[in-house]
Amino acid sequence: MNAESSAWERRSAVRVVPPVRPRKLAKVPFVELADGRLQGVVSSGSDIERVYVSSFTAGTHSYSCSTNNNRPCGALPSGSSPCKHLHALAAEAVLQYGVDRVARYLRVDLDDGASSGADLVGGMNGQVERAPAATVFSRFLRHLNYLEIPDTTTPIPEMHWFPALGAVR
Ligand SMILES: [Zn+2]
Numbered sequence: 001m002n003a004e005s006s007a008w009e010r011r012s013a014v015r016v017v018p019p020v021r022p023r024k025l026a027k028v029p030f031v032e033l034a035d036g037r038l039q040g041v042v043s044s045g046s047d048i049e050r051v052y053v054s055s056f057t058a059g060t061h062s063y064s065c066s067t068n069n070n071r072p073c074g075a076l077p078s079g080s081s082p083c084k085h086l087h088a089l090a091a092e093a094v095l096q097y098g099v100d101r102v103a104r105y106l107r108v109d110l111d112d113g114a115s116s117g118a119d120l121v122g123g124m125n126g127q128v129e130r131a132p133a134a135t136v137f138s139r140f141l142r143h144l145n146y147l148e149i150p151d152t153t154t155p156i157p158e159m160h161w162f163p164a165l166g167a168v169r
Contacts, residue, residue, distance in 0.1 A: 028092035030140040033105045037131070038093050041068075041140045042085040052085045053133035058106045061126030068137045076128060082121055091117030 031040035039055035042065075052073055054065040065073035065085050075083035082090075093102045094117045103110045108123040 028088050030136075030143055031089060031092045031096055032136075032139070033093070033097065033102070034139075035135070038089065038102060038106055039131075039136045040089050040092065041137065042088050045084065053136045054083075054085045054089045055131050055136065056082075056086065056090070056106055056124065057126070057129070057131070060129075061106065061108070061124035062129035063124075063126055064129055064131035066130065066133045068133055070133050072130070080128070087117060087121055089117075090120045093117065094120060 026043070028040055028042050031038070036058045037055045038058075039053070042052045042054050044050040044052065051068050052065055053068055054063070054073075056063045063082050063086055065076045065083050067073070073083055073085060075085070090102075094115075097105075099110065099115050099117075099120060102108075102120060103114075103123070106120075106124070108120060110119060110123050114120070114123065
């Protein structure tokens with residue numbers, strides 16, 4: 001347990017309410033254009049205990065996917081094409097920012113009529129390059145803290161991620 005994950009636990013130890021019933025989880029609860037990357041947190045399709053930190057780098061279009069514990073994504077052997085987490089990240093980024101803005105940020109030349117995350121991924125031809133997950137993941141946790149609203153009765157789907165992150169037992 002390193003110092004950073006301890007800090008995560010301290011930060012996330014406040015006001016955690018277990019969900020009373022299953023909720024629809026956000027497939028991509030966090031996405032940002034930062035540090036010269038499109039990066040974000042993507043849920044595992046099969047295991048809610050697991051999340052992935054995925055990113056595309058602007059310019060080189062190298063990409064990375066690993067668990068929040070920095071284990072390489074099993075679906076992303078070196079030299080392969082982007083995994084489904086990276087595709088989900090691209091699709092969510094297009095929803096949130098629009099395909100033109102994401103393409104400009106990553107410096108992707110899109111074909112006329114390109115509009116989807118798949119078009120965006122198809123416009124890149126990068127290689128796997130491991131990027132550290134910790135920075136993105138800690139920003140995700142800060143993002144969750146911003147979502148804490150006192151006295152709200154509205155369920156906040158993102159809050160569900162606290163238990164999934166192993167911060168609560
Ligand atoms: Zn992956």
